[in-house]
Amino acid sequence: MSLPSDNELAGAIAVSRFGLGPRPSELAIAVRDPKAWLKTQIDPRGADQPPGVLPNSRDRFIAYLAARADAQSLKREAAALAEPQSMASPTSATGPMSPMAASSETMAPAVAIGPSPLERLKAERRAAQKPLRDGVAMEILARAQLAATTPAPFRERWALFWFNHFTVSTAKPAAAVLVGPFEREAIRPRVFGRFEDLLYASSTHPAMLMYLDQERSTGPDSVGGQRRKAGLNENLAREIMELHTVGADSGYTQADVTEFARALTGYSIGIPRDGEVHIDEPRYGESWAGRPLYRPQLHEPGVRTVMGRRYPDTGQDQARAILADLAASPHTADHIARKLAIHFVADKPPEALVARLRSAYLDSRGDLAVVAAALIDAPEAWVSTPAKFKRPYEFVISSYRIAGASPVDPDRELIQPLTAMGERPMAAPQPNGWSEQAGDWTAPDAIVKRLNWSAAFSAAHAPAEAPLQVADGALGARLTSPTRLAVMRAESRPEAMTLLLMSPEFQRR
Amino acid sequence: MIHPIPSSDALPLSRRGLLSLSAGFGLTYFAAPALAATAAAKRKLAVIICRGAMDGLSVSPPLSDSNYLALRGPIAIRPEQALRLDADFGLHPKLVGLYALAQAGQARIAPAVAIPQRIRSHFEAQDLLESGGEQLYGVTTGWLNRTLVAMTPDRRVRAISIGAQEPLVLRGPAAVDSWSPGGRDAGDLSRVKATLADLYQSDPVLGAALASGLATEAQAHAMTQGQPVQARDERGFATTAGKFLSEANGPSIAVLSLDGFDTHAGQGAVNGQLATRLTALDNVIAGLRQGLGSSWSQTVVIVATEFGRTAQVNGTGGTDHGTASTLILAGGALKPGGIVGDWPTLQSARLFEHRDLAPTLDIRQVFKAVLADHLGVDRRALETTIFPDSASAPPIASLV
Numbered sequence: 001m002s003l004p005s006d007n008e009l010a011g012a013i014a015v016s017r018f019g020l021g022p023r024p025s026e027l028a029i030a031v032r033d034p035k036a037w038l039k040t041q042i043d044p045r046g047a048d049q050p051p052g053v054l055p056n057s058r059d060r061f062i063a064y065l066a067a068r069a070d071a072q073s074l075k076r077e078a079a080a081l082a083e084p085q086s087m088a089s090p091t092s093a094t095g096p097m098s099p100m101a102a103s104s105e106t107m108a109p110a111v112a113i114g115p116s117p118l119e120r121l122k123a124e125r126r127a128a129q130k131p132l133r134d135g136v137a138m139e140i141l142a143r144a145q146l147a148a149t150t151p152a153p154f155r156e157r158w159a160l161f162w163f164n165h166f167t168v169s170t171a172k173p174a175a176a177v178l179v180g181p182f183e184r185e186a187i188r189p190r191v192f193g194r195f196e197d198l199l200y201a202s203s204t205h206p207a208m209l210m211y212l213d214q215e216r217s218t219g220p221d222s223v224g225g226q227r228r229k230a231g232l233n234e235n236l237a238r239e240i241m242e243l244h245t246v247g248a249d250s251g252y253t254q255a256d257v258t259e260f261a262r263a264l265t266g267y268s269i270g271i272p273r274d275g276e277v278h279i280d281e282p283r284y285g286e287s288w289a290g291r292p293l294y295r296p297q298l299h300e301p302g303v304r305t306v307m308g309r310r311y312p313d314t315g316q317d318q319a320r321a322i323l324a325d326l327a328a329s330p331h332t333a334d335h336i337a338r339k340l341a342i343h344f345v346a347d348k349p350p351e352a353l354v355a356r357l358r359s360a361y362l363d364s365r366g367d368l369a370v371v372a373a374a375l376i377d378a379p380e381a382w383v384s385t386p387a388k389f390k391r392p393y394e395f396v397i398s399s400y401r402i403a404g405a406s407p408v409d410p411d412r413e414l415i416q417p418l419t420a421m422g423e424r425p426m427a428a429p430q431p432n433g434w435s436e437q438a439g440d441w442t443a444p445d446a447i448v449k450r451l452n453w454s455a456a457f458s459a460a461h462a463p464a465e466a467p468l469q470v471a472d473g474a475l476g477a478r479l480t481s482p483t484r485l486a487v488m489r490a491e492s493r494p495e496a497m498t499l500l501l502m503s504p505e506f507q508r509r
Numbered sequence: 510m511i512h513p514i515p516s517s518d519a520l521p522l523s524r525r526g527l528l529s530l531s532a533g534f535g536l537t538y539f540a541a542p543a544l545a546a547t548a549a550a551k552r553k554l555a556v557i558i559c560r561g562a563m564d565g566l567s568v569s570p571p572l573s574d575s576n577y578l579a580l581r582g583p584i585a586i587r588p589e590q591a592l593r594l595d596a597d598f599g600l601h602p603k604l605v606g607l608y609a610l611a612q613a614g615q616a617r618i619a620p621a622v623a624i625p626q627r628i629r630s631h632f633e634a635q636d637l638l639e640s641g642g643e644q645l646y647g648v649t650t651g652w653l654n655r656t657l658v659a660m661t662p663d664r665r666v667r668a669i670s671i672g673a674q675e676p677l678v679l680r681g682p683a684a685v686d687s688w689s690p691g692g693r694d695a696g697d698l699s700r701v702k703a704t705l706a707d708l709y710q711s712d713p714v715l716g717a718a719l720a721s722g723l724a725t726e727a728q729a730h731a732m733t734q735g736q737p738v739q740a741r742d743e744r745g746f747a748t749t750a751g752k753f754l755s756e757a758n759g760p761s762i763a764v765l766s767l768d769g770f771d772t773h774a775g776q777g778a779v780n781g782q783l784a785t786r787l788t789a790l791d792n793v794i795a796g797l798r799q800g801l802g803s804s805w806s807q808t809v810v811i812v813a814t815e816f817g818r819t820a821q822v823n824g825t826g827g828t829d830h831g832t833a834s835t836l837i838l839a840g841g842a843l844k845p846g847g848i849v850g851d852w853p854t855l856q857s858a859r860l861f862e863h864r865d866l867a868p869t870l871d872i873r874q875v876f877k878a879v880l881a882d883h884l885g886v887d888r889r890a891l892e893t894t895i896f897p898d899s900a901s902a903p904p905i906a907s908l909v
Binding site: 171212213216217218220225230231232233234235238242248254257389416419420421422423429430431432435438439440441442443444445446447448449451452455482483486489490491495498499502503504507 | 673691722
C-alpha cells in the first residue's frame with residue numbers, strides 16, 4: 001500500500017474530526033482541498049435549520065399549557081375516584097407531567113374485568129401527553145435527518161457544539177417542549193456571529209428561562225416582590241457564569257452570583273397561571289404565552305456590582321450590560337477556547353491550540369466565524385492520531401452517513417438506542433451538557449450497546465457496494481490494515497459493516 | 510453447596526476490637542490480609558450518588574430545630590408529616606422503605622455532612638465527592654477505583670457501575686465492570702466478537718471494555734432469565750444491581766446514580782418534585798435489598814450527594830445551592846445506632862455564610878470508616894492513596 005498523500009490524510013481527518021463522518025462520496029470532494037472544504041461551510045447566516053415545518057416555542061408552549069391543564073383536571077378526577085387513603089399530589093407550577101416519560105404512577109389494582117374508570121382516566125391522561133412527546137420526537141428526528149444528510153457537516157457539528165454549551169434539556173418537564181425550538185431559534189441563527197449575541201439569545205430564550213428557573217425569579221424589593229411573597233432564584237445567574245461564560249475557576253464569589261441574579265430579575269416568559277389573569281400586566285394576556293417577556297415590576301431596583309464592576313439600574317439593560325462584559329472577559333475567551341479544543345481535538349488539548357483559539361476570540365471581539373476559521377487553520381488540529389472517541393450521537397449519525405441512509409422512526413432509531421448508549425437526544429441530565437471525555441463513553445456496557453446496535457443497523461443498512469469500497473469511503477487514509485483485513489474476510493455485507501462501524505478508527509475521530 | 514451466612518454481628522465484633530487495638534501501633538497492615546481472606550470477601554458496598562444536590566433538610570427534617578419551619582415555610586416537612594426517627598429528626602414521608610430499615614436498626618442518617626472544600630458548583634462538587642481529593646483538581650481518578658487498587662494485593666476485588674456512563678468515583682487504573690438496562694439483543698455475534706477481540710488487541714480501551722461488557726451481559730442475561738429490565742424501572746435495575754453483588758464471585762462494590770435533585774423552583778413538600786425523586790431513591794434501596802437477598806446482612810449502602818441546599822426557601826418555592834446535606838447509611842451490616850455526627854442547628858449565627866446548613870462531618874470520615882471497618886481496607890492506603898491528605902478527616906467509629 002502506498003503512503004497516503006497529505007491531502008488524502010487531511011481529507012480523512014476533515015470529514016471525521018471536523019465533520020460528522022462522510023457520506024458515500026464526500027471524502028473524494030474533501031480531499032481536493034480539506035481546509036477550503038471546511039471553511040466554505042462557515043456561514044454568517046448561521047447553521048442550517050432541520051427539515052420540515054416545526055412549531056415555534058410559543059405554539060409549543062401553548063400546547064404544553066393546554067395539555068397540562070387537561071392532565072390536571074384528569075388527575076383531579078382520578079384522585080376523586082381513587083381509594084381515600086391514596087393521597088392526591090397537588091400539581092406544582094412546573095408540573096410533574098413529563099412529555100418525555102410515560103406516566104410513572106403505579107396503576108391501581110384492577111378489581112373488575114376491563115379497564116376501571118381510574119385506568120381509563122389515566123389512559124386519557126397519557127393520551128393527552130402524547131402530542132407533546134411526539135413533538136419532542138419530531139424535533140429529534142428532524143435534527144438527526146439534517147445531520148445525516150447535510151453536505152456541510154462541519155457547520156452542523158459547530159451548531160451541535162453550541163447547543164451542548166448552552167444546554168437546555170427535556171430532563172426538565174417544564175422545558176421539554178421548548179428544547180427543539182431553543183436550538184432552532186436561539187442557537188442555529190447565531191453560531192457564526194458574535195458570542196455576545198448568542199449568549200443574550202440563549203439567556204433570554206423561554207427554554208433557558210424555564211430550564212434554569214429564571215422565569216419566576218423576583219426581586220424581593222421590586223413592586224411584585226413587595227406585593228407577593230416571592231424572591232430570588234439564582235440558578236440561571238450561576239450557570240451563565242460557571243458554564244456559559246467565565247467558568248468556575250475565574251474567581252467570582254457567591255456575592256457576584258447573587259448580584260447577577262438580582263440584575264436578571266424581570267426576565268421572564270408569558271405564563272397564564274391558574275386563577276391568575278396577569279394581575280401585573282393585564283395587557284399581556286394570552287397572546288404573550290410562551291414569549292420572552294421582561295416584567296419591570298419584578299426587577300430588583302438598585303445598582304449592582306458583579307466581579308468588581310458597577311452597573312447602574314437601567315432595568316432590562318442592566319443584565320444585558322453584565323452579559324456583554326461577561327462575553328468580553330478574557331476568562332470567557334479561555335473557557336470557550338478550551339471547550340472547543342476539547343470538543344474537536346483532544347480530551348486534554350494542546351495548550352498552543354487553546355492559546356490560538358483564545359487569541360482569535362479576543363482579537364475578533366468574540367466573532368465565532370473567526371474562531372471557527374482559526375480552528376481550521378490550527379496545525380494542532382490536524383495531528384494524524386485520532387484522539388477523540390465519538391460520542392453516541394456522533395457515532396450513530398456517522399453510521400447513517402456512511403450508509404447513505406437517514407433515520408425515519410425517532411423512537412426506534414434514535415431515542416431508544418441513544419438512551420441505551422447513554423446519550424438520550426436533547427436530554428442531557430445536567431446543565432453542563434454531555435461530557436466530552438472518552439472515559440464517560442467507554443464503559444464496558446456502553447461498548448456492548450454499540451456493538452449490538454451496529455449489528456442491527458448493519459443488517460438493515462449495509463450498502464450494496466463492496467465492503468472494502470465502503471470502508472475506504474468511510475475512512476480513506478485513516479483505514480488501518482487490520483480493519484481492512486477484517487472487513488475483507490467478513491462472511492456477509494452486514495458482518496463487514498458491523499466490523500467497520502466497531503473498528504477502533506471508526507469509533508474515533 | 511450451602512454456606513451458612515454468618516450473622517452480621519458475629520464477625521465485626523472481633524474485627525473492631527482488633528482494629529481499635531492496632532490502629533495506633535501500625536499493626537493493621539499485618540492484620541488486614543488475614544481478615545480480608547475470611548470475612549471481608551463477602552462484604553458488599555453499594556454507593557448511590559444523588560446528583561443535583563439533594564436537600565438534606567427535606568430528607569431528614571430536623572423536627573426539634575425551632576428555626577426549621579420558619580426558614581422552610583411551604584416546603585417544610587412538618588413534624589406530623591415526617592416519619593419520626595427520634596426526638597429530633599424524622600425522614601421524608603416518601604422514604605417508607607428506608608424508615609422500616611431504620612426501625613430495624615439497618616439505616617442511619619448523618620444530617621450535616623459535606624465535602625472538604627466549600628464549592629457551590631454541582632459539577633466541581635461532584636468531581637470532589639467522587640475523586641476523594643482534599644481539594645479540586647488534586648486527584649483525577651475515583652476513590653472507589655483506588656480502593657480496588659489498594660485491595661488487590663490481598664484478593665481481586667471487583668466493582669460494577671450500574672448505568673450507561675461510568676461515574677468518576679469508579680474511574681482509574683483498575684478495570685471496572687458495567688451494566689445498564691435497555692438495548693436490544695442482536696442475535697448471534699460470535700464471529701464478530703472474535704474478530705473484534707483481535708482488532709482491539711492493541712487498543713488502549715476497547716479490548717478490555719468489550720471483554721468485560723460481554724461477560725457482564727451474559728451474566729445479566731442468566732440472572733434475569735432473559736427478561737429485559739426496563740430503563741425507567743429504577744427498582745428493577747437496582748434489583749439487578751443487587752443480584753450482581755450477591756452472585757458467587759460477584760463484584761463487591763456497586764455504584765448507582767440518581768439525578769433530578771436540583772430543586773430550585775417548585776420543590777414541593779410531602780408531594781411534588783423532590784418527593785418524586787425520594788420515592789425513586791426509596792425504590793432503589795428496596796431493589797438493592799431484594800436483589801442482594803441473604804447478602805443484605807453483609808451489605809452497607811451509602812447514599813451521598815455533592816452538597817445541600819440553602820436553609821431558607823427561595824423566592825420560587827425551591828432552594829438554591831447550599832453546603833451540608835444528609836448522608837444516608839443502610840444495610841444489614843450496619844451497626845444499629847442513632848444520628849451520625851452533630852447537629853449544628855439552623856440558628857442564623859450558626860449557618861455557613863448566613864445561608865447554608867454548616868457541616869459537622871467531612872464526608873470522607875464516613876467513607877473511610879465504611880472502607881476500613883466494612884471492607885477491611887488497609888488504613889495506610891486510606892490515608893495515602895485513597896483519600897490523600899485526609900488526616901484531618903479521621904474515620905468515625907462504630908458505624909459497622
